[in-house]
């Protein structure tokens with residue numbers, strides 16, 4: 294089962310049985326690709342909220358050391374060492390926040406479809422999804438587009454999104470440099486495939502309780518280049534770092550968990566467009582608990598307390614929209 298809503302749209306979609314594969318979820322390390330078969334068709338809010346999803350009961354005591362502000366600060370120190378040693382501009386570090394529902398209210402049950410609708414309503418400019426496949430349940434949504442390709446005029450769009458602050462704070466060099474590293478990387482990739490790249494000015498992207506810096510790119514490309522561009526772009530320094538392989542190794546050795554679909558991407562092919570959405574602000578759901586995946590770009594200027602607060606604020610995107618009834 295798959296439900297999704299495109300950015301700036303009121304229409305919800307699901308898949309009706311057919312052999313086409315219009316939707317695929319690609320993991321951060323690109324080793325796992327989850328294909329969804331079917332034809333894309335609209336579905337009403339009523340039909341969505343009437344459906345119920347039962348998370349698989351991998352609910353025995355889970356032995357996971359809970360990440361704390363102190364344990365995360367140690368990882369940030371390790372990330373800074375790695376940045377310094379390898380002379381990097383940034384490294385994106387993340388944590389898997391454990392949310393136990395039973396702690397919240399033992400009498401009530403989580404409604405994932407109602408949570409999905411509530412989440413969509415709060416993030417109108419985001420691509421939002423909820424899926425259940427082979428007992429796995431994931432929900433997420435964010436506005437970052439890794440790629441959007443117009444099949445008719447061959448225009449390719451992408452964006453550089455990075456830097457995070459609460460809405461009422463002013464940008465500092467730390468966020469500006471962090472986002473610039475992403476912009477420079479994306480530009481270096483796109484210019485290899487197009488001689489005419491248009492770059493917008495950098496603007497604020499509001500995402501619920503926080504804001505990011507965003508620069509848009511537009512370029513005409515040949516359809517044959519599309520897969521190569523996506524393969525080169527992912528993972529951008531918005532979710533990993535540059536050089537990609539070295540940073541992915543560093544991340545693995547510091548984070549100590551599998552990111553799975555977090556910071557991967559979602560490919561959606563419609564009649565006119567092919568979209569690639571970055572899979573952030575997402576969570577995987579089990580019977581009694583969920584893992585909320587949240588991260589942020591670390592530079593030598595990072596303050597561990599602020600980085601922790603940033604991940605806490607980001608986790609609210611999912612956490613605040615869970616409906617128990």
Ligand SMILES: C=C(O[C@H]1C=CC=C(C(=O)O)[C@@H]1O)C(=O)O
Pocket residue numbers: 385387454455456457505530531532573574586587588589590591607
């Ligand atoms: C890696 C995440 O955010 C990325 C996207 C926007 C801002 C980011 C930042 O400020 O670090 C990250 O690059 C996440 O939300 O888990």
